[in-house]
Amino acid sequence: MSIPVATSLDELMNDLPKVGGKKSDLVYAALKKAILFRLCPPDSQLLETELAGRFGCSQGTIREALLRLDDDGLVRRSGYRGTRVTETSPEEAVEMVRIRLSIERGVARKIATADISQHRDTLDDLIRQMADAHKKGDLYRGSELDRSFHCALANAAGMELLSPLLLRCALHIHRFTLGSVEVPRYFFQEAGVDAEHRALLQQLTCGDPDRAEAAISAHLAHVLSRWTPSLYEAVGPDVFSTLRK
Amino acid sequence: MSIPVATSLDELMNDLPKVGGKKSDLVYAALKKAILFRLCPPDSQLLETELAGRFGCSQGTIREALLRLDDDGLVRRSGYRGTRVTETSPEEAVEMVRIRLSIERGVARKIATADISQHRDTLDDLIRQMADAHKKGDLYRGSELDRSFHCALANAAGMELLSPLLLRCALHIHRFTLGSVEVPRYFFQEAGVDAEHRALLQQLTCGDPDRAEAAISAHLAHVLSRWTPSLYEAVGPDVFSTLRK
DNA sequence: AACATTATCATTATCGATATTGATACTAGA
């Protein structure tokens, strides 16, 4: 009765990090992907025991994964009563965009005057991986890398505590984006989301906080308007402007 | 070798929700309190097995609590290598205040024009509990209620997804505040933090987004400047101004 | 002495079984 996770979940596990690391990480990653792609639609139930069987591991391992999904806000666990996938709404997505923007503006300003030489390699590598994901048309991996990249920016700015907040915002935005049908997928492979990020990184490190802030704002506006025009409109284009001060 | 949690932790558990609910919640609450009060100072190690012994429960139960603390950013768990309390810094606190402000401004604007009659009781009750905590001089419970109150505001504004972000910001701010010695504790009992919140709630529901935003900004500025003047100064008083537009 | 290899240790990760819980269906008595 529970689970539309059915068919594709098993298949999903295949293109996930085969081995190494913790088993609960695998389960977590698989379920997250399944939820973002709506293989587990909102309000569907996730059974610890059933999943344990499906993933070939113990209930406790599933439990740990579900606990993390709960913190991400992707599922809600209640008492002894079960775990269900949370609902989404355009309004929430709009809020997430707003918060994300305000977080990233702060990050950008700080990055502008910071020494990020230590993080350069990480950032460059992430961009490279992005390029790779794009070539292969791997939408999901692209979104993961995007989140990682922006978190890496926060870390480079010395604002590690913000990463989790940023991650969460981006996750929910991506959940909305991936779940919407309006994404013209060819965009993804066509242009260079990696080039876009490379250019962004360059502008961020120009030394001028104002320019950096403008750059990140423009970047977010650009990407959003391209991927989910309706969300971009709902947020309101003027929100991305940096004139007001 | 590990743990300065020693003496007071056991005692700590006493004034926590005696029964009901989950055991892991108890452990979670106790550890959180211990960390905020620096009974477990930054970088101290938390052993699953030892804590299991101390709390009289199984390792898995402790594990669950630690997992949640990890998501809160209060501890960091690494591989098979253990769990340690995270470090803090004034800079992070400053960032948290900034983000919190920007989140709460959005909440305030939305509350101004929303119908919050459904949430009125919850909010009023929280304020009542605050008054109670103050009377008893229970600093920690006061901070918990403050977090709950502001989250309840977000919920009342229909921005449930923001609650966790707000909670996290507030948590780290409170961690800084409680850990600092500059808090003139008598302030807490003296004035009415509850009166302050009651007044805030009234201004928020006046119907005018601009006034609401100004009210929440002033509230945060007031409380912060009173509790942790140094943090208030570090953030910069002008950040709380709502003139810029 | 320098290096690779193995043994040991502290600690988390996972498992399988059992206890709790909250909801619901079922009963017996007024």
Place this chain on the structure above:
DNA sequence: TCTAGTATCAATATCGATAATGATAATGTT
């Protein structure tokens, strides 16, 4: 028929034991 109480059920929550991991100390080899 209504209702208090009870049995049942579907879930999670907890437990105790064992396996896996990463770091480090010990060992042997050149």
